[in-house]
Amino acid sequence: MITSEARLYALSQAESLAAEAVDHLSQTVRNAETGRVDPIALERAQHQAHGTAWLVSHVAGLTALHDWAQRLEETNSMGPVEAGILRIGFAEYLNRIIHGLPMGQTETVRPHELGTSLHAMGMATDPTLNALFADPDLPEIRMATALAMSEHGFSNPADDPDGEISMMRTQYQRFAEAEIAPFCHRWHLDDILIPDETVQKVADLGTFAITIPQAYDGLGLSKQAMVAVTEELSSFHLPTGSLATRPEIAGELISNSGTQDQKERFLPGIASGKIMTTAVFTEPDIGSDLAHLSTRAVRRGAVYQVSGAKTWITHGGRSDLMTLLVRTQAGSQDHSGVSMLLAEKPRGTPATPFPAPGMTGGEIRTLGYRGMKEYDIAFDRFDVPAHNLLGGEEGLGFRQLMATFESARIQTAA
Incomplete structure (x- = not known):
C-alpha cells in the first residue's frame, strides 16, 4: 500500500521536475526581446515541446491517481484491486518521468532533452521514490491485479454511489453477449459494415444520447457512464464500442459551440441515432x-x-x-x-x-x-x-x- 505521504512526496518531486522542463522550453522558444513565443524556434524544438507536454500530462495523471486514492481512503473503499492499480500506476509513471517518456513506437524523450537531467538523477536515487518505482513485487502485483479484474470486473462503489453505472454495465454486458459476440467475427471476416439492425439496437439503448443534454433528448450522463458503456460494447468487438465516438465528437461540438438553431436541429437526431x-x-x-x-x-x-x-x-x-x-x-x-x-x-x-x-x-x-x-x-x-x-x-x-x-x-x- 502506498501511503498518502509517499504519494504527496512523489507528486511534489514530479511537479518540480515538470516546472523545470516548462521553464527550459520557455527559454528555448521565447524571443528574448519580446517575450513572445517564436514560431520558428518552436518548430525547431518540436521534440522538446512534445516531450514537455507528455511530461506535464504524466504529472497530471499522477495527481488524478492520488486524488482518486484519497477519495477511496476517505470512504474505506480501497480494496486489493484498487491498491494494485495505485501501485502499478505510480510505479509506471514515475519510471517514465525519471528515465524517459515513450511518446510513440519510435520516439522517446529523455530527461537531458528536457533540461531535467540533474533532477531526474536525484529522483532515481531517492530511497522514498525507489520504493515506489522499483518495488521488486511489482510483477506479482501486476499479475494478481489483472487476474482479479479479469475474473470479477472493476467497479468501485465509491465511484458509483447510486449504482447507476454498474447497472448500465450489466445491461450492456448482456447486450454484447447476445447481439455482438455471436456475429462480430463473421462481420470481420466478411469485411462488412456492422449491420444496420445492430446499429439501431445500439441506438435504442441510448448509447448515442449518453452525454447529450436532456434538453435535447439526451440522457445528460457523465463521462464515466460513457466510458463504462464503451468498455462493455468493445469487449467482443472494438468497432462496435467505437460506434459512439463520432456522435460523441459531434454532440459535444454542437452542445459546446453550436447556435441554438444548430442544437435544436441536430442534437435530438444524434441522440436517437437517426443522424449518424x-x-x-x-x-x-x-x-x-x-x-x-x-x-x-x-x-x-x-x-x-x-x-x-x-x-x-x-x-x-x-x-x-x-x-x-x-x-x-x-x-x-x-x-x-x-x-x-x-x-x-x-x-x-x-x-x-x-x-x-x-x-x-x-x-x-x-x-x-x-x-x-x-x-x-x-x-x-x-x-x-x-x-x-x-x-x-x-x-x-x-x-x-x-x-x-x-x-x-x-x-x-x-
Missing part, C-alpha cells in the same frame, strides 16, 4: 496537423463551397452529418483561419458511399478495426449552407475542436 455522424478532419498531406489543413471553403452567397481532400474518414459512407474542418480565411497559414462546418449529406451504401454532388471517395481497406469502414473523400465545390457554420463565426474551428478532443480521446482509450 462522421468526423472529417485528417488530410493526406498534413495528417492530424489540423492547424495547417488545406481543404478550402469559399463563401458564395448562402452557401460555402468546399474543395479539397480528406483521408482516413471512419464511417464516412453511412453517415448523414459530417463535422467538417475547413479553411475559410484565404491566405491564413495557421489555426486562426480554420472553421467547422456541420455538413449534411445523403447516407451512402457500400456500393455508393458518397451519392452527393460535389463528393467522391473510395474505401481504404484495413487489416483490422473493420465494421465502419475507412474512406478517402474528395470535395469539389461541395455545398454547405452558411447557417451550418458551427457557432456562426469563422476562424474558431480549431479551438472548438480542441475543446472536445479530450472526451473523444477518453472514449478511444476506453
Whole structure:
C-alpha cells in the first residue's frame, strides 16, 4: 500500500521536475526581446515541446491517481484491486518521468532533452521514490491485479454511489453477449459494415444520447457512464464500442459551440441515432496537423463551397452529418483561419458511399478495426449552407475542436 505521504512526496518531486522542463522550453522558444513565443524556434524544438507536454500530462495523471486514492481512503473503499492499480500506476509513471517518456513506437524523450537531467538523477536515487518505482513485487502485483479484474470486473462503489453505472454495465454486458459476440467475427471476416439492425439496437439503448443534454433528448450522463458503456460494447468487438465516438465528437461540438438553431436541429437526431455522424478532419498531406489543413471553403452567397481532400474518414459512407474542418480565411497559414462546418449529406451504401454532388471517395481497406469502414473523400465545390457554420463565426474551428478532443480521446482509450 502506498501511503498518502509517499504519494504527496512523489507528486511534489514530479511537479518540480515538470516546472523545470516548462521553464527550459520557455527559454528555448521565447524571443528574448519580446517575450513572445517564436514560431520558428518552436518548430525547431518540436521534440522538446512534445516531450514537455507528455511530461506535464504524466504529472497530471499522477495527481488524478492520488486524488482518486484519497477519495477511496476517505470512504474505506480501497480494496486489493484498487491498491494494485495505485501501485502499478505510480510505479509506471514515475519510471517514465525519471528515465524517459515513450511518446510513440519510435520516439522517446529523455530527461537531458528536457533540461531535467540533474533532477531526474536525484529522483532515481531517492530511497522514498525507489520504493515506489522499483518495488521488486511489482510483477506479482501486476499479475494478481489483472487476474482479479479479469475474473470479477472493476467497479468501485465509491465511484458509483447510486449504482447507476454498474447497472448500465450489466445491461450492456448482456447486450454484447447476445447481439455482438455471436456475429462480430463473421462481420470481420466478411469485411462488412456492422449491420444496420445492430446499429439501431445500439441506438435504442441510448448509447448515442449518453452525454447529450436532456434538453435535447439526451440522457445528460457523465463521462464515466460513457466510458463504462464503451468498455462493455468493445469487449467482443472494438468497432462496435467505437460506434459512439463520432456522435460523441459531434454532440459535444454542437452542445459546446453550436447556435441554438444548430442544437435544436441536430442534437435530438444524434441522440436517437437517426443522424449518424462522421468526423472529417485528417488530410493526406498534413495528417492530424489540423492547424495547417488545406481543404478550402469559399463563401458564395448562402452557401460555402468546399474543395479539397480528406483521408482516413471512419464511417464516412453511412453517415448523414459530417463535422467538417475547413479553411475559410484565404491566405491564413495557421489555426486562426480554420472553421467547422456541420455538413449534411445523403447516407451512402457500400456500393455508393458518397451519392452527393460535389463528393467522391473510395474505401481504404484495413487489416483490422473493420465494421465502419475507412474512406478517402474528395470535395469539389461541395455545398454547405452558411447557417451550418458551427457557432456562426469563422476562424474558431480549431479551438472548438480542441475543446472536445479530450472526451473523444477518453472514449478511444476506453
